Amino acid sequence: MNVNDHPTRTIRPLPNGAVEIIDQTLLPHRLQWRTLMTLTDACEAIVVMRVRGAPLIGATAAYGMALATRADASDAGLAQASAALIATRPTAVNLRWAVERMQAVLLPLPVAQRAATAWTEAARICDEDVACNAAIGQHGLALFQKWARPGQPLRVMTHCNAGWLATVDWGTALAPVYAAQAIGMPLFVWASETRPRNQGASLTAWELREQGIDHAVIADNAAGLLMRRGEVDVVIVGADRVAANGDVANKVGTYLKALAAHDNGIPFYVAVPGPTIDWRIPDAAHIPIEERDAVEVTHIPGALDDALHTVRLTPAGCAAVNPAFDITPARLVTGIITECGVAPPGRLADLYPNPA
């Protein structure tokens, strides 16, 4: 997608063998690239959420393995790197998927060949993510055309950021938005701010503005009223992990939007590339929910006079509880959009006759 009107990916290898990412903790206030030189750099970027979004976490983990091979490409070194990366965040399954794929490719090779192959394989994972998301965009576009009202902009609600910034390119939930824009379909996006980390207000709003898509930010609390008023045509979100039965783990608050969509007869779609589906687990009861620091609830960063500051919202020392994800049961999901097509959650396996 475009940054300052220039096509850009969110993660890119550098000629010196390092990897460059956008430090998303500084958006929307500053666009700043950051260089990852080591496995430790990659782990840190995932833990503090300089990169986030299940597909981009997977891509960063793949490059983290590549960076690790240059320090120690032995079996023990790869095992250690894998463990360190997988420990960074528990919910998004793309992380584990990417690490296991890198292991599967590298471990059979002679140690001396591993570094070069790791680099190639990480780039391949990124290219595949871009291709998956482009395909999601086209499948989602067909749905958008079905739900559009003649002569009116399609009003899409999304949660968190499942856009370009959550992936290597295009996004998952926002890929159909960009595909629709490409054919001149009028669109309006409701971006819910997504407390506590405000990825909607910061990342989605920034990204949509860069791409020239009409949008407005709302408090997460406003989603139900807007749906009741008939101001939302379709809801589309990404996911951090989808269970085999179609249960969805996604950013906390997704479940509330799914309930409101269901209560108001509004279609609710989940857009994910194949690696976000965890075929090993039958349902969401088996998905670990990451608990993050209470300070993300009690304090919030923002811009003040062009500087970034963090202010406290609660009384000093106030207790807070901060689960980062929630579970949307399959019964509330109209359809899951993947690179292979669209299926109701209970028929997800139909899209993957031969799952890896």
Added chain:
Amino acid sequence: MNVNDHPTRTIRPLPNGAVEIIDQTLLPHRLQWRTLMTLTDACEAIVVMRVRGAPLIGATAAYGMALATRADASDAGLAQASAALIATRPTAVNLRWAVERMQAVLLPLPVAQRAATAWTEAARICDEDVACNAAIGQHGLALFQKWARPGQPLRVMTHCNAGWLATVDWGTALAPVYAAQAIGMPLFVWASETRPRNQGASLTAWELREQGIDHAVIADNAAGLLMRRGEVDVVIVGADRVAANGDVANKVGTYLKALAAHDNGIPFYVAVPGPTIDWRIPDAAHIPIEERDAVEVTHIPGALDDALHTVRLTPAGCAAVNPAFDITPARLVTGIITECGVAPPGRLADLYPNPA
């Protein structure tokens, strides 16, 4: 309730004929009383939400009428004061109720007697609010005892602030919490932060701490997950207006909590004093929903190094939409608690055989 361990009401007449309120826009960071000298002061305090909460808005409006009578107690003066107060905020019906009651008491009197009577009547409205809320506390306590698990703290979730600070004393939704505390019943309160103005994170958290009630703040988005996990025994909220059929207008986001409670079989109660019920309207389709400034979504105030600052969360110039309330349909409400008892929403009229 207590402030610094001293029993205190949220609004109080001063010997010099002015009225004193807590400036709630400065909480939880500063406890600062503010003097209202004129009708204009009272209107301003309501508009910028130095006072908020349907019952306290009603009490402030009553004192606003009293302040107005000293400048101009004529019929024209009262009409002008009434119009100015009613125009401040559209959703909470207690405002209109209090103004109309003051008019009904004052207009039949000789002009010279109106100021003294206005003062007495405003004090009576405040005393009645306190008595209503104390009764709500006892009726709600009986429900809490029904939902409590033996030997475990009752886990109560609330939204926004419907506590002491939203009323003259005791609160509506929190009155049963304080009644339970008074008899030594173990309690834990989940306070949802209530974006965009964060009344839960600022006012409810502050108030519960002052009263010594165990609590934690959560992002509004986390409410659904906590209910799915079985970490909530009962949800209780206040309201800004209840229609005759039991539909509820309350702080935006209430509807989402009601959907999640319903989806998880958790009782969902609405606690209101009689003046919050609008018998003139059959259902919530007739309740105006206040739209507030987008800046409440794009910017947020907080504490930084003991000073108060407002930071910007979104890209500069970002569009935002900010409805302040939403509608929870009666079908999602387990019961409405008033000073007269508890009724399912469809039987609300049973509590008021002779509504005024």
